[in-house]
Amino acid sequence: MFKINTIDGNKRMSTQDLLESVNAALAQGETEFHIEAAGQHDIGGPLWHPEGKPLKFIVRNAGQRVGSMCLPGTEIIVEGSASADVGWLNAGGRIIVKGDGGDTTAHCAAAGSIYVGGRAGTRSGSLMKHDPLYEAPEFWVLKNVGSFAFEFMGGGIAVVCGYDSDQFASVLGDRACTGMVGGIVYFRGRAQGISAKDTKILTLNADDISYLDGKMDDFLTAIGRQEIRSQLTVWSEWQKVVPLSYDERPKRANTNLNAFRTGTWVPGSIFGDVCDDDFAVIGAIATGVYRRRVPVWENAKYSAPCEFNCTASIPSQQRFNLLRDGKIDEAYRLVLEYTPFPGSVCGSVCPNLCMDDCTRKAVDISAQIGKLGSYSAEADLARAEVKTGKQVAVIGGGAAGLTAAWQLARLGHEVTVFEADAKAGGKMEQVIPRTRLPQATLAREIARIEKMGVAIKTGVAVDQKKFSSIKASYDAVIVTTGAHITKVISWPGHERLVKGLDFLKAINRGERPGIGKKVIVIGCGNSGMDVAVGAYSLGAEQVTCIDVQRPAAFAHELAHVQALGGEILWPVFTKEVTAEGIITQDGQLIKGDTVIISIGETPDLGFLPADFAFDRGCLQPAPDYSVGAGIFIAGDTIRPGRLVDAIGAGRQAALAANAYLGNSSYTAVQKTKISPDRMSTAYFKKCHSCDVPEANNDYNRCISCGTCRDCHMCLKSCPENAITRIPGQAGAEYMSDPNKCIGCGICAGICPCGVWSMDTNGEPIQFYR
The missing domain is CATH 2.160.20.60 (Glutamate synthase, alpha subunit, C-terminal domain)
Structure with missing residues (x-):
C-alpha cells in the first residue's frame, strides 16, 4: 500500500x-x-x-x-x-x-x-x-x-x-x-x-x-x-x-449549402490557399474513402490453434470444411500434402497436440481431429506429371526420412531411401508396440510412398565411405538416421542394464527377451511406458517405473501401465545397479530381477564429416535445414522428439532441398495463431460427449478458426448489402464494396471463424495540395 x-x-x-x-x-x-x-x-x-x-x-x-x-x-x-x-x-x-x-x-x-x-x-x-x-x-x-x-x-x-x-x-x-x-x-x-x-x-x-x-x-x-x-x-x-428522433425534431427551411459556401462565403473557401475543397458534405455515415474503418477478408491469414500446435502444420480446419461441403475424397487427400502417415501417426500414436488448444473446448470438447487421420490411411495422391531429372538420397527410413522422400517425389524428383534395418519405418516399425500402431496400417502407408516413385533400399548401413559415394552420386542428400543409441548413465553396475530400445526392437521382431519376475524401468516417458507394457506381455509379475522428475509420459499411457499393476515412483535418484535391483541415493533398495533403462536416445552420426556442427551428439543446421552444400537434415539428427515433430521437420527439409535444387533460397513459413477473441463461439450449440459424432462427421462442431466456412452469415447480415460472394474452384471468396460499405463492423462481429477484420481506413484523401 x-x-x-x-x-x-x-x-x-x-x-x-x-x-x-x-x-x-x-x-x-x-x-x-x-x-x-x-x-x-x-x-x-x-x-x-x-x-x-x-x-x-x-x-x-x-x-x-x-x-x-x-x-x-x-x-x-x-x-x-x-x-x-x-x-x-x-x-x-x-x-x-x-x-x-x-x-x-x-x-x-x-x-x-x-x-x-x-x-x-x-x-x-x-x-x-x-x-x-x-x-x-x-x-x-x-x-x-x-x-x-x-x-x-x-x-x-x-x-x-x-x-x-x-x-x-x-x-x-x-x-x-x-x-x-x-x-x-x-x-x-x-x-x-x-x-x-x-x-x-x-x-x-x-x-x-x-x-x-x-x-x-x-x-x-x-x-x-x-x-x-x-x-x-x-x-x-x-x-x-x-x-427526440430525427423525425420528431422541428425542421428548418432547406438551405443550399453548396451555393452558400461557394457564393456567399469566402470564394474557394477560407483554406483555398492550401487545399482544393470539393464542397462535398460528408454525412455522419460515410462510404468509400471517408469511412473510419474498412472490412478486410483475411481468409487463412492466421493459423487455427490445431494447425498452429501441430508441428506438421496440418490445417485440420480445412479438412473439416471440405467434409462439410461434401468433398470427402479431397478432405482425406489434403492431409497427404503434409504427412504420408495419417493413419500410422495422426490416427494411432500421435499425442494430438492439435486438440489441446482447440477453440471448440470453450464450448464443450475438442473437435475429433486425431481420429480423422485414420480415414486417410488408404487415400492416394497422383504421381508427379513432370520430372525434374534431379536425384535425391535420403539416409534413414524413419518418419522424417520417409516424409522427406514422399514430399520430394511429389515434386518430381527421383528419390532413393537408404535404410539400415531389414524393414523401412524406423521406430514406427522397430519400436512402437503393434498394439499401438497396427503393422498393416504402416505397411499400407509405406507402400503408398513407394507407389509415389520412392525407391527404398533396406539393409544398407551407411559408413563414411558409403556416405561419400552417395554424396558424389546424388544432387542432394537428406540425413534422417534417427536416434537409435540408448543413453546409459555409468552408475556402478550399469553393465547389468538392459537397453530399452533394444528390448522394444526385439519384441517387435517377434522375439521374447528373457526377463525376471520383477522388472524395474528407469525412465517414465512414453518409451518407458512401452517398455513396461512389453515387460508385462512377456510375463513380468511386477513392473516398477522410476524417474528423477515428474513422469513425461501421456496421462493415458501412465494410466495403462498402472491398470496392469505397474508402480510409478518419482523422484527417485539411482546410485547403483545390483543383482537385487536398484539402490537409490538415499540408500533404499528397489528390488528387481531385470533393470531396463529408457531415458532417451542419441543418433549415430559417425559416418558424417567431423567438421559438421555437432552439439551433444546431434547436428545444428542452418535455418534452411542445411549442414553443408546440398546436405540437409531432419528429425532426431537435430533433436530427438515425437514422430509428428520428425514429420514436420522432414517436410521442411524436403522443401529446403527442393529450393536448393531449383537454385533458390528457402525460408520456413512462420505461423501466427489466431486470437481467440476473433471467434464467435456463441453461434455453436453445446453438445454432451455422448452426442459427439465420429471424426469424419464432426465438421459442424469445428469452428474453422481463421478459415472461411462459407456460412454466408456476413453476406446475410450486412445492412448495406455491400458484401459479395464469389464462387471459385478453390472455394468461395467474399468481397466488400467500398461504395456501399459504411464500416459498421457487423461482418467482423458476426463471423464465427474470425475471418473478417476491421482496419483503420488508410486510403489517402486527396484534399491538401
Missing part, C-alpha cells in the same frame, strides 16, 4: 511531484494508493499496472479533474466532496465521490461509472458519449445537479435520484438536456426547464425499472447509503428524458 500526505508542515507538494510519486510507486508494482491531498489536480488519471492488476485510490481533499481520463481497472474513492471536472473524459474507471461533485462532473465521460453521494454542479454530464464498441458510461447522483446539466449529451446513462432535494424547483437544474442527441437521463422528483426542442419526458417501462433496480444496490453501497433504498425505489416517482 502506498500512503502519502501532501502537506509537510507548512509546505504543500505540487501536483507534478505528487503524480510523479504515484507513477514511481506504480512502476514498482504498487496497486493501492491512500492520498491525503491538498487540492492537487488529476489524481488517478490514465494509469495502468505493468502486470494489468487493478488499481485503487482512496483520496481526501482532491483538486480538479480527479479521475480524469481514468482507465478500466482503476477504482477511485473520494472521501468527502470533490472539485470540478470529476471523471472528465472517464475512459472506463469506477469513480466514487462520497460527498458533492463540483461543476462539470462526468463531463465528456465515455465509459466506466461515476457515483456521487451528494449534489453535482453546473454542466454535470455534459457531452457524455457512448462508443458502441464499449460499454456505455454511467453517472449516478444521489441528490440533484446544477444548471445546464447533460447539455449536448450524446450517449450513456445518467441517474439523478433527487434525494433531499424537495427545496429545488428542478432536480435537473435550469435548461437541462439542451442539444441532447443520445443517451438516457433518469430522474426522480420535480424537473422543469428541460429543452423541449431536443428531448421528451417519458414514464419508465419494465426495462428501465429492471436497470435501475439492478444497479441501485451497487450505487448505494458504494456511497454508504443503503438505508434509503426503499425511499428511492418508488418507481412511480421516476421519469426519464430521451432525445
Whole structure:
C-alpha cells in the first residue's frame, strides 16, 4: 500500500511531484494508493499496472479533474466532496465521490461509472458519449445537479435520484438536456426547464425499472447509503428524458449549402490557399474513402490453434470444411500434402497436440481431429506429371526420412531411401508396440510412398565411405538416421542394464527377451511406458517405473501401465545397479530381477564429416535445414522428439532441398495463431460427449478458426448489402464494396471463424495540395 500526505508542515507538494510519486510507486508494482491531498489536480488519471492488476485510490481533499481520463481497472474513492471536472473524459474507471461533485462532473465521460453521494454542479454530464464498441458510461447522483446539466449529451446513462432535494424547483437544474442527441437521463422528483426542442419526458417501462433496480444496490453501497433504498425505489416517482428522433425534431427551411459556401462565403473557401475543397458534405455515415474503418477478408491469414500446435502444420480446419461441403475424397487427400502417415501417426500414436488448444473446448470438447487421420490411411495422391531429372538420397527410413522422400517425389524428383534395418519405418516399425500402431496400417502407408516413385533400399548401413559415394552420386542428400543409441548413465553396475530400445526392437521382431519376475524401468516417458507394457506381455509379475522428475509420459499411457499393476515412483535418484535391483541415493533398495533403462536416445552420426556442427551428439543446421552444400537434415539428427515433430521437420527439409535444387533460397513459413477473441463461439450449440459424432462427421462442431466456412452469415447480415460472394474452384471468396460499405463492423462481429477484420481506413484523401 502506498500512503502519502501532501502537506509537510507548512509546505504543500505540487501536483507534478505528487503524480510523479504515484507513477514511481506504480512502476514498482504498487496497486493501492491512500492520498491525503491538498487540492492537487488529476489524481488517478490514465494509469495502468505493468502486470494489468487493478488499481485503487482512496483520496481526501482532491483538486480538479480527479479521475480524469481514468482507465478500466482503476477504482477511485473520494472521501468527502470533490472539485470540478470529476471523471472528465472517464475512459472506463469506477469513480466514487462520497460527498458533492463540483461543476462539470462526468463531463465528456465515455465509459466506466461515476457515483456521487451528494449534489453535482453546473454542466454535470455534459457531452457524455457512448462508443458502441464499449460499454456505455454511467453517472449516478444521489441528490440533484446544477444548471445546464447533460447539455449536448450524446450517449450513456445518467441517474439523478433527487434525494433531499424537495427545496429545488428542478432536480435537473435550469435548461437541462439542451442539444441532447443520445443517451438516457433518469430522474426522480420535480424537473422543469428541460429543452423541449431536443428531448421528451417519458414514464419508465419494465426495462428501465429492471436497470435501475439492478444497479441501485451497487450505487448505494458504494456511497454508504443503503438505508434509503426503499425511499428511492418508488418507481412511480421516476421519469426519464430521451432525445427526440430525427423525425420528431422541428425542421428548418432547406438551405443550399453548396451555393452558400461557394457564393456567399469566402470564394474557394477560407483554406483555398492550401487545399482544393470539393464542397462535398460528408454525412455522419460515410462510404468509400471517408469511412473510419474498412472490412478486410483475411481468409487463412492466421493459423487455427490445431494447425498452429501441430508441428506438421496440418490445417485440420480445412479438412473439416471440405467434409462439410461434401468433398470427402479431397478432405482425406489434403492431409497427404503434409504427412504420408495419417493413419500410422495422426490416427494411432500421435499425442494430438492439435486438440489441446482447440477453440471448440470453450464450448464443450475438442473437435475429433486425431481420429480423422485414420480415414486417410488408404487415400492416394497422383504421381508427379513432370520430372525434374534431379536425384535425391535420403539416409534413414524413419518418419522424417520417409516424409522427406514422399514430399520430394511429389515434386518430381527421383528419390532413393537408404535404410539400415531389414524393414523401412524406423521406430514406427522397430519400436512402437503393434498394439499401438497396427503393422498393416504402416505397411499400407509405406507402400503408398513407394507407389509415389520412392525407391527404398533396406539393409544398407551407411559408413563414411558409403556416405561419400552417395554424396558424389546424388544432387542432394537428406540425413534422417534417427536416434537409435540408448543413453546409459555409468552408475556402478550399469553393465547389468538392459537397453530399452533394444528390448522394444526385439519384441517387435517377434522375439521374447528373457526377463525376471520383477522388472524395474528407469525412465517414465512414453518409451518407458512401452517398455513396461512389453515387460508385462512377456510375463513380468511386477513392473516398477522410476524417474528423477515428474513422469513425461501421456496421462493415458501412465494410466495403462498402472491398470496392469505397474508402480510409478518419482523422484527417485539411482546410485547403483545390483543383482537385487536398484539402490537409490538415499540408500533404499528397489528390488528387481531385470533393470531396463529408457531415458532417451542419441543418433549415430559417425559416418558424417567431423567438421559438421555437432552439439551433444546431434547436428545444428542452418535455418534452411542445411549442414553443408546440398546436405540437409531432419528429425532426431537435430533433436530427438515425437514422430509428428520428425514429420514436420522432414517436410521442411524436403522443401529446403527442393529450393536448393531449383537454385533458390528457402525460408520456413512462420505461423501466427489466431486470437481467440476473433471467434464467435456463441453461434455453436453445446453438445454432451455422448452426442459427439465420429471424426469424419464432426465438421459442424469445428469452428474453422481463421478459415472461411462459407456460412454466408456476413453476406446475410450486412445492412448495406455491400458484401459479395464469389464462387471459385478453390472455394468461395467474399468481397466488400467500398461504395456501399459504411464500416459498421457487423461482418467482423458476426463471423464465427474470425475471418473478417476491421482496419483503420488508410486510403489517402486527396484534399491538401
